[in-house]
Amino acid sequence: MENNRLKIREISKVEIPDAIKISRIIFNSTDDNDKYHTQSLWEEKLNRDGILLGAYLDGVLIGYKFGYREDSETFHSWMGGVLEEYRGQKVATELLHFQEKLLQSRGYKYVTVNTVKSKYPNMFNFLLKQGYIVESTSEQKELDGSVVTKSSFKRAL
Numbered sequence: 001m002e003n004n005r006l007k008i009r010e011i012s013k014v015e016i017p018d019a020i021k022i023s024r025i026i027f028n029s030t031d032d033n034d035k036y037h038t039q040s041l042w043e044e045k046l047n048r049d050g051i052l053l054g055a056y057l058d059g060v061l062i063g064y065k066f067g068y069r070e071d072s073e074t075f076h077s078w079m080g081g082v083l084e085e086y087r088g089q090k091v092a093t094e095l096l097h098f099q100e101k102l103l104q105s106r107g108y109k110y111v112t113v114n115t116v117k118s119k120y121p122n123m124f125n126f127l128l129k130q131g132y133i134v135e136s137t138s139e140q141k142e143l144d145g146s147v148v149t150k151s152s153f154k155r156a157l
Contacts, residue, residue, distance in 0.1 A: 005057055005058055006055060006056070006057055006091065006094060007055075007056045007059075008053055008054065008055050008056070008094060008095060008098045009053070009054060009056070010051060010052065010053060010054075011052040011053065011054040011064065013043060013046060015054070016039055016042045016043065016046075016052070017039065018054075018061055019042070019052060019054060019061070019064045019066070020037050020038075020039065020042060022061055022062070022063070022064065022081075022083060023036075023037060023064065023079065023081065024037050025083060026063075026081035026082070026083060026084070027081065036079065042066070045066065045067075045068045045078060046068070048068040048069055049068060049069035050066065050067065050068040050069070051066070051067055051068070051075075051099065051102060051103075052064065052065075052066045053065045053066070053080075053095055053098060053099055053102075055082065055091050055094065055095050057086065057091075062082060062083050062086045062091060063080070063081060063082035063083060063086065063091045063092065063095060064080055064081065064095070065077065065079075065080035065092075065095040065096065065098075065099050066078050066079045066080055067079075067099070067111075070112060073108060073109040073110055074108065074109070074110045074111070074112060075103050075108045075110070075111050075112070076111075076112045076113070077099065077111055077112065077113045080092070080095065082095075087122075092126060093130075096130060099111075100157055103157055104157045108157055109156065109157055110154055110155065110156055110157060111154070111155050111157060112135075112152060112153065112154050113127060113132060113152075113153045113154075114150055114151065114152050114153070115127065115150070115151055115153070116140070116148045116149065116150050116151070117149065117151060118148050118149070119148065124151065127153050130155070131155055132153040132154065132155045133153060133154060133155065134151050134152070134153055135152050135153065135154045136151075136152045137149050137150065137151050137152070138150050138152070
């Protein structure tokens with residue numbers, strides 16, 4: 001993919017439904033009771049000094065990265081992804097680098113991310129390749145009763 005066809009920009013509140021729509025596709029969420037894909041939750045996160053970035057290829061939203069202020073020095077990158085047919089084309093890398101530069105310009109010193117290696121091994125490995133360090137792990141109970149290990153990453157900007 002030619003990089004000049006890919007544009008990354010902040011997504012406004014009125015565009016949240018577009019981002020939720022592709023997020024549900026990325027995370028294969030068909031449950032109407034999915035607590036992570038509600039307009040009210042995403043607006044709440046944006047209101048916490050949140051940043052919602054969109055990756056657009058020829059004007060079409062194909063990926064996003066969403067996070068919010070954890071404290072005065074730390075930004076938590078909460079959720080993000082790229083539609084499957086566009087993976088492997090450096091879209092996630094472009095989103096990450098754009099986010100990191102934006103965070104630096106806004107005075108943040110650190111960025112944190114959580115992921116579950118057993119569910120999202122590509123994300124886990126991507127973060128390691130990008131210089132993120134596992135700070136801690138914890139057990140997390142899933143809705144189906146299974147227990148997974150959540151890894152919390154941190155990186156200095």
